[in-house]
Amino acid sequence: MTRISACALLLAGAVFSQNVQQTRTFHFANTSSGPNMQELAMAICSVTEIKKCTVDSSRQDLVAGGPDTKIAVVEWLFDLLDKPANVMPDDTIHEFRPNGNPSEVFRVFYIKHSRSRGALGEIATLLRSITETRLLFTYYPIGAVVVDDISTKVAIQEWLVNELDQPLDAPAPVQQARAKELHEYRPSGTSDDVVRIFYLPDTPTVAEFQRLVTSVRTDSNVRRLFTYNALRAAVLRDTEDRIVTAGKLFEERTQAQR
Numbered sequence: 001m002t003r004i005s006a007c008a009l010l011l012a013g014a015v016f017s018q019n020v021q022q023t024r025t026f027h028f029a030n031t032s033s034g035p036n037m038q039e040l041a042m043a044i045c046s047v048t049e050i051k052k053c054t055v056d057s058s059r060q061d062l063v064a065g066g067p068d069t070k071i072a073v074v075e076w077l078f079d080l081l082d083k084p085a086n087v088m089p090d091d092t093i094h095e096f097r098p099n100g101n102p103s104e105v106f107r108v109f110y111i112k113h114s115r116s117r118g119a120l121g122e123i124a125t126l127l128r129s130i131t132e133t134r135l136l137f138t139y140y141p142i143g144a145v146v147v148d149d150i151s152t153k154v155a156i157q158e159w160l161v162n163e164l165d166q167p168l169d170a171p172a173p174v175q176q177a178r179a180k181e182l183h184e185y186r187p188s189g190t191s192d193d194v195v196r197i198f199y200l201p202d203t204p205t206v207a208e209f210q211r212l213v214t215s216v217r218t219d220s221n222v223r224r225l226f227t228y229n230a231l232r233a234a235v236l237r238d239t240e241d242r243i244v245t246a247g248k249l250f251e252e253r254t255q256a257q258r
Contacts, residue, residue, distance in 0.1 A: 023052065023065035026078045036141050037062070043137040044077045047106070047146045069098055073106055077146065080108050085141045088112060095154075105154045109161045111143040113168060119230050120145070123164060126226040127157045130195060130237050152187060156195060159185045160235065163197055168230050175201040191240035198247060200232045202254050212253055220246035 031037050034057040041062050045053035052065030064074045076096050083089075089110035096106040111120055117140050124145055128136045135148040145161075147154060163183055170178075183197040203209035206229045213234050217225045224237040225246075234250070236243050 019067045019069060021066065022068050022071055023063065024071050024075065026062045026064065026075070026082075028060040028062065028082055030082050030084045031141070032060070039141070040078075040081050040139050043081065043139045043144070043146050044074055046137050047135050047148050048073050048077070049135070050074065073098055077106070077108070081139050081142065081144055081146070083142050087142075089142075103150050104148070105151045106146075106148045107154050107157070109145040109147070109157070111145065111161070111165050113165050114230055115143050119228075122228050122230070123161070126164075126228060126235055127160055129226050130160065130224055130235055131156050133157070156185060156187055160195075160197075164228050164231060164233060164235075166231060172201070175199070193237070194240045194243050195235070195237045196243050196247075198234045198236070198250050200234065200250065200254060202257065203232055208257070212250070212257075215253065216246050216249045220249055222246050 028037055028040075031040055034055075037055045037057055037060070041053055041055045044062075045064065048066075048070045050064055050066035050070050052063075054063045055061070056063065062078065064071060066074075073096055080094055089112065094108040094110075097104060098106065111123060114120060114123060120138055120140055120143055124136060124138045127133065127145065127147070131149070131153040133147060133149045133153055137146050138144065139146065147157060179199040179201055183199070185195040187193050187195065200209060200212065203212055209229065209232050210227065213225065213227055216222075216234075220242055222236050222238045222242050226235050227233065228235070236246055238246075
């Protein structure tokens with residue numbers, strides 16, 4: 001069972017009455033290499049959109065300047081990202097709702113099973129594109145995806161992460177069973193906006209998987225279709241009619257390949 005971090009609960013209800021400019025220095029305790037410091041700083045400063053953000057590698061410090069409301073988010077994110085790379089995260093839900101705004105959410109997702117840079121990049125691209133999120137960045141050393149958006153979009157991303165962050169070496173019967181199940185999310189509860197995942201384990205190579213997905217995208221006219229190669233997963237977002245059409249095409253063309 002997941003739990004919401006105490007930090008998130010305490011900070012979520014805080015309302016900052018002023019927008020005072022401040023500069024803070026954060027010391028890296030668990031991040032030692034210069035490139036990793038830069039990557040961590042890039043993720044934090046990009047998602048919070050603060051302009052003053054520098055790394056002093058010799059001192060192992062991040063110096064950030066901006067409104068106190070944003071610096072509070074920087075502090076929260078820094079604590080979550082400056083972690084040892086060999087420590088697996090727990091199941092805590094890490095979220096921050098600044099300024100008492102119930103609709104805006106900063107969220108950190110830790111990807112447990114897809115720890116390569118390429119796989120993490122695929123998942124990040126998929127989350128960003130399916131939800132049309134602008135502020136979404138990664139920190140590869142600990143498999144983190146950092147996002148700032150409205151709560152409804154973050155909810156879709158949470159569902160996608162839970163679906164896609166699965167063991168990559170599952171036995172064939174598990175993969176086949178997963179392919180037969182319905183994996184669907186309806187953000188508005190209607191047939192006009194449906195997110196569905198099709199798992200296609202019968203495509204043995206990435207090239208065959210991509211060819212199949214490309215042909216279905218073209219013939220179904222699905223507007224948003226993105227892939228996660230490691231699980232042979234195709235993620236679609238469109239109307240129910242178009243997604244049903246795509247599903248039939250996947251089934252027909254997968255059977256033809258057997």
